[in-house]
Amino acid sequence: MKRYAQQRKLLNRLIRAKAARRRELAALPVEEKIGIVIALQRLQSGILRSTGRRSRSPWRIAP
Amino acid sequence: MKQTIEVLNQLERDGVVGRYAIAGAIAATFYIEPLPTYDLDVFVIIKTTPGKLISLTPIYARLKELGFKPHREHVVIHGVPVQFIPVYDRLSEEALSEARAVEYDHTPTRVIRPEYLLAIMLQTARPKDLVRARLLAEQAKMDAAYLSKLLRRHGLTRDWRELKRRAR
Numbered sequence: 001m002k003r004y005a006q007q008r009k010l011l012n013r014l015i016r017a018k019a020a021r022r023r024e025l026a027a028l029p030v031e032e033k034i035g036i037v038i039a040l041q042r043l044q045s046g047i048l049r050s051t052g053r054r055s056r057s058p059w060r061i062a063p
Numbered sequence: 064m065k066q067t068i069e070v071l072n073q074l075e076r077d078g079v080v081g082r083y084a085i086a087g088a089i090a091a092t093f094y095i096e097p098l099p100t101y102d103l104d105v106f107v108i109i110k111t112t113p114g115k116l117i118s119l120t121p122i123y124a125r126l127k128e129l130g131f132k133p134h135r136e137h138v139v140i141h142g143v144p145v146q147f148i149p150v151y152d153r154l155s156e157e158a159l160s161e162a163r164a165v166e167y168d169h170t171p172t173r174v175i176r177p178e179y180l181l182a183i184m185l186q187t188a189r190p191k192d193l194v195r196a197r198l199l200a201e202q203a204k205m206d207a208a209y210l211s212k213l214l215r216r217h218g219l220t221r222d223w224r225e226l227k228r229r230a231r
Binding site: 022023025026030031033034036037040041044056058059060061 | 064066067089092093094095096097098099100101141142143144165167168202203
Protein backbone atom coordinates (compact mmCIF):
# COMPACT_ATOMS: atom_id res chain seq x y z
CA MET A 1 0.00 0.00 0.00
CA LYS A 2 2.82 2.41 0.94
CA ARG A 3 4.31 1.75 -2.45
CA TYR A 4 1.49 3.61 -4.17
CA ALA A 5 1.04 6.40 -1.65
CA GLN A 6 2.82 8.97 -3.83
CA GLN A 7 0.92 7.94 -6.93
CA ARG A 8 -2.35 8.24 -5.07
CA LYS A 9 -1.42 11.72 -3.87
CA LEU A 10 -0.63 12.71 -7.44
CA LEU A 11 -3.88 11.17 -8.68
CA ASN A 12 -5.89 13.07 -6.06
CA ARG A 13 -4.20 16.29 -7.14
CA LEU A 14 -5.11 15.55 -10.75
CA ILE A 15 -8.72 14.81 -9.80
CA ARG A 16 -8.93 18.10 -7.88
CA ALA A 17 -7.49 19.96 -10.87
CA LYS A 18 -10.02 18.33 -13.17
CA ALA A 19 -12.86 19.31 -10.85
CA ALA A 20 -11.59 22.90 -10.80
CA ARG A 21 -11.38 22.93 -14.60
CA ARG A 22 -14.98 21.69 -14.84
CA ARG A 23 -16.13 24.43 -12.50
CA GLU A 24 -14.33 26.95 -14.72
CA LEU A 25 -16.04 25.51 -17.79
CA ALA A 26 -19.41 25.68 -16.06
CA ALA A 27 -18.87 29.38 -15.40
CA LEU A 28 -18.16 30.28 -19.05
CA PRO A 29 -20.72 32.29 -21.03
CA VAL A 30 -23.22 29.92 -22.69
CA GLU A 31 -22.18 31.06 -26.18
CA GLU A 32 -18.63 29.81 -25.47
CA LYS A 33 -19.99 26.57 -24.03
CA ILE A 34 -21.97 25.90 -27.22
CA GLY A 35 -18.68 26.34 -29.12
CA ILE A 36 -17.22 23.60 -26.89
CA VAL A 37 -20.28 21.35 -27.51
CA ILE A 38 -19.60 21.64 -31.26
CA ALA A 39 -15.90 20.89 -30.72
CA LEU A 40 -16.94 17.79 -28.70
CA GLN A 41 -19.26 16.71 -31.53
CA ARG A 42 -16.37 17.01 -34.02
CA LEU A 43 -14.04 15.09 -31.74
CA GLN A 44 -16.57 12.32 -31.12
CA SER A 45 -17.51 12.12 -34.76
CA GLY A 46 -13.84 11.85 -35.80
CA ILE A 47 -13.19 9.04 -33.31
CA LEU A 48 -16.30 7.10 -34.34
CA ARG A 49 -15.55 7.40 -38.05
CA SER A 50 -11.90 6.47 -37.62
CA THR A 51 -13.00 3.26 -35.90
CA GLY A 52 -15.51 2.42 -38.64
CA ARG A 53 -18.60 3.38 -36.65
CA ARG A 54 -21.43 5.57 -37.81
CA SER A 55 -21.65 9.03 -36.45
CA ARG A 56 -24.05 11.93 -36.67
CA SER A 57 -22.77 15.11 -38.27
CA PRO A 58 -21.51 17.88 -36.03
CA TRP A 59 -23.60 21.07 -36.16
CA ARG A 60 -22.71 23.15 -39.19
CA ILE A 61 -22.99 26.53 -37.60
CA ALA A 62 -21.02 29.36 -36.17
CA PRO A 63 -21.58 28.86 -32.42
CA MET B 64 -27.54 28.66 -32.62
CA LYS B 65 -28.78 32.27 -32.49
CA GLN B 66 -30.51 31.86 -35.87
CA THR B 67 -32.12 28.61 -34.70
CA ILE B 68 -33.51 30.39 -31.64
CA GLU B 69 -34.84 33.19 -33.83
CA VAL B 70 -36.86 30.58 -35.78
CA LEU B 71 -38.22 29.13 -32.52
CA ASN B 72 -39.28 32.62 -31.49
CA GLN B 73 -40.97 33.07 -34.85
CA LEU B 74 -42.94 29.82 -34.38
CA GLU B 75 -44.18 31.18 -31.06
CA ARG B 76 -45.00 34.61 -32.52
CA ASP B 77 -46.87 32.94 -35.38
CA GLY B 78 -48.89 30.96 -32.84
CA VAL B 79 -47.70 27.59 -34.21
CA VAL B 80 -46.54 26.68 -30.70
CA GLY B 81 -48.12 28.01 -27.54
CA ARG B 82 -44.86 28.35 -25.64
CA TYR B 83 -41.43 26.78 -25.93
CA ALA B 84 -38.29 26.31 -23.83
CA ILE B 85 -34.90 24.74 -24.42
CA ALA B 86 -34.57 21.45 -22.55
CA GLY B 87 -32.18 18.49 -22.42
CA ALA B 88 -28.40 18.64 -22.58
CA ILE B 89 -28.28 22.10 -24.14
CA ALA B 90 -30.46 23.47 -21.35
CA ALA B 91 -28.14 21.84 -18.83
CA THR B 92 -25.18 23.45 -20.62
CA PHE B 93 -26.62 26.85 -19.63
CA TYR B 94 -25.89 25.90 -15.99
CA ILE B 95 -22.99 23.44 -16.01
CA GLU B 96 -19.97 22.39 -18.08
CA PRO B 97 -20.67 21.76 -21.79
CA LEU B 98 -22.31 18.37 -22.36
CA PRO B 99 -21.81 16.38 -25.55
CA THR B 100 -25.04 16.20 -27.55
CA TYR B 101 -26.25 16.30 -31.13
CA ASP B 102 -29.79 17.56 -30.54
CA LEU B 103 -31.41 20.72 -29.35
CA ASP B 104 -34.44 19.46 -27.40
CA VAL B 105 -37.30 21.90 -27.19
CA PHE B 106 -40.34 21.49 -24.97
CA VAL B 107 -43.44 22.87 -26.59
CA ILE B 108 -47.09 23.36 -25.90
CA ILE B 109 -48.94 22.52 -29.05
CA LYS B 110 -52.16 24.34 -29.72
CA THR B 111 -54.92 21.83 -30.27
CA THR B 112 -58.51 21.96 -31.27
CA PRO B 113 -60.93 19.95 -29.12
CA GLY B 114 -61.38 16.38 -30.28
CA LYS B 115 -58.17 16.36 -32.35
CA LEU B 116 -55.06 14.33 -31.56
CA ILE B 117 -51.86 16.16 -30.60
CA SER B 118 -49.56 16.25 -33.59
CA LEU B 119 -46.29 17.87 -34.61
CA THR B 120 -47.61 18.30 -38.16
CA PRO B 121 -48.45 22.03 -37.84
CA ILE B 122 -44.91 22.75 -36.59
CA TYR B 123 -43.34 20.69 -39.37
CA ALA B 124 -45.61 22.31 -41.98
CA ARG B 125 -44.68 25.84 -40.89
CA LEU B 126 -40.98 24.93 -40.79
CA LYS B 127 -41.27 23.50 -44.28
CA GLU B 128 -42.70 26.83 -45.45
CA LEU B 129 -39.68 28.49 -43.89
CA GLY B 130 -37.39 26.09 -45.80
CA PHE B 131 -36.53 23.56 -43.06
CA LYS B 132 -37.37 19.93 -43.70
CA PRO B 133 -38.05 17.30 -41.05
CA HIS B 134 -35.59 14.42 -40.94
CA ARG B 135 -36.62 11.39 -38.88
CA GLU B 136 -37.45 12.70 -35.41
CA HIS B 137 -35.97 16.17 -35.83
CA VAL B 138 -35.82 19.22 -38.07
CA VAL B 139 -32.49 20.77 -38.96
CA ILE B 140 -32.89 24.51 -38.43
CA HIS B 141 -29.90 26.56 -39.54
CA GLY B 142 -27.56 23.59 -39.05
CA VAL B 143 -28.95 22.48 -35.67
CA PRO B 144 -31.10 19.32 -35.37
CA VAL B 145 -34.06 20.40 -33.26
CA GLN B 146 -36.32 17.87 -31.61
CA PHE B 147 -39.71 19.19 -30.58
CA ILE B 148 -41.07 17.44 -27.50
CA PRO B 149 -44.70 18.18 -26.61
CA VAL B 150 -45.08 18.38 -22.83
CA TYR B 151 -46.06 14.86 -21.82
CA ASP B 152 -46.96 14.98 -18.12
CA ARG B 153 -47.49 17.30 -15.16
CA LEU B 154 -43.75 17.61 -14.49
CA SER B 155 -42.79 18.61 -18.04
CA GLU B 156 -45.78 20.97 -18.27
CA GLU B 157 -44.73 22.69 -15.05
CA ALA B 158 -41.09 22.77 -16.23
CA LEU B 159 -42.16 24.64 -19.36
CA SER B 160 -44.40 27.09 -17.54
CA GLU B 161 -41.61 27.84 -15.01
CA ALA B 162 -38.86 28.13 -17.68
CA ARG B 163 -36.47 31.05 -17.32
CA ALA B 164 -36.29 33.90 -19.80
CA VAL B 165 -32.65 34.25 -20.86
CA GLU B 166 -30.66 35.67 -23.73
CA TYR B 167 -28.43 33.78 -26.10
CA ASP B 168 -26.14 36.08 -28.05
CA HIS B 169 -28.61 38.96 -27.45
CA THR B 170 -31.55 36.85 -28.64
CA PRO B 171 -34.33 36.20 -26.11
CA THR B 172 -35.23 32.61 -25.40
CA ARG B 173 -36.36 30.39 -22.55
CA VAL B 174 -34.55 27.58 -20.81
CA ILE B 175 -35.85 24.99 -18.35
CA ARG B 176 -34.76 25.76 -14.77
CA PRO B 177 -31.97 23.51 -13.40
CA GLU B 178 -34.25 22.20 -10.63
CA TYR B 179 -36.70 20.90 -13.25
CA LEU B 180 -33.91 19.49 -15.41
CA LEU B 181 -32.71 17.55 -12.40
CA ALA B 182 -36.24 16.31 -11.62
CA ILE B 183 -36.78 15.19 -15.23
CA MET B 184 -33.41 13.39 -15.23
CA LEU B 185 -34.39 11.57 -12.04
CA GLN B 186 -37.72 10.66 -13.61
CA THR B 187 -36.28 9.34 -16.90
CA ALA B 188 -33.34 7.75 -15.03
CA ARG B 189 -31.37 6.47 -18.02
CA PRO B 190 -27.69 6.02 -17.06
CA LYS B 191 -26.71 9.20 -18.92
CA ASP B 192 -29.50 11.14 -17.18
CA LEU B 193 -28.21 10.11 -13.79
CA VAL B 194 -24.66 11.15 -14.70
CA ARG B 195 -26.00 14.52 -15.84
CA ALA B 196 -28.15 14.84 -12.72
CA ARG B 197 -25.00 14.45 -10.63
CA LEU B 198 -23.21 17.11 -12.64
CA LEU B 199 -26.16 19.46 -12.17
CA ALA B 200 -26.13 18.79 -8.45
CA GLU B 201 -22.39 19.52 -8.31
CA GLN B 202 -22.16 22.54 -10.57
CA ALA B 203 -25.49 24.32 -11.04
CA LYS B 204 -26.68 27.03 -8.71
CA MET B 205 -30.04 25.71 -7.56
CA ASP B 206 -32.62 26.89 -5.08
CA ALA B 207 -32.55 24.07 -2.51
CA ALA B 208 -36.00 24.85 -1.05
CA TYR B 209 -37.57 25.12 -4.50
CA LEU B 210 -35.95 21.82 -5.56
CA SER B 211 -37.06 20.05 -2.42
CA LYS B 212 -40.70 21.13 -2.84
CA LEU B 213 -40.68 20.24 -6.51
CA LEU B 214 -39.25 16.76 -5.89
CA ARG B 215 -41.79 16.13 -3.14
CA ARG B 216 -44.67 17.24 -5.35
CA HIS B 217 -43.65 14.80 -8.06
CA GLY B 218 -42.69 11.88 -5.83
CA LEU B 219 -38.98 12.05 -6.66
CA THR B 220 -37.47 12.71 -3.22
CA ARG B 221 -36.43 9.10 -2.75
CA ASP B 222 -34.72 8.96 -6.15
CA TRP B 223 -32.83 12.15 -5.28
CA ARG B 224 -31.68 10.72 -1.91
CA GLU B 225 -30.57 7.53 -3.64
CA LEU B 226 -28.56 9.47 -6.22
CA LYS B 227 -26.85 11.51 -3.49
CA ARG B 228 -26.11 8.36 -1.50
CA ARG B 229 -24.46 6.73 -4.53
CA ALA B 230 -22.41 9.85 -5.23
CA ARG B 231 -20.72 9.60 -1.83
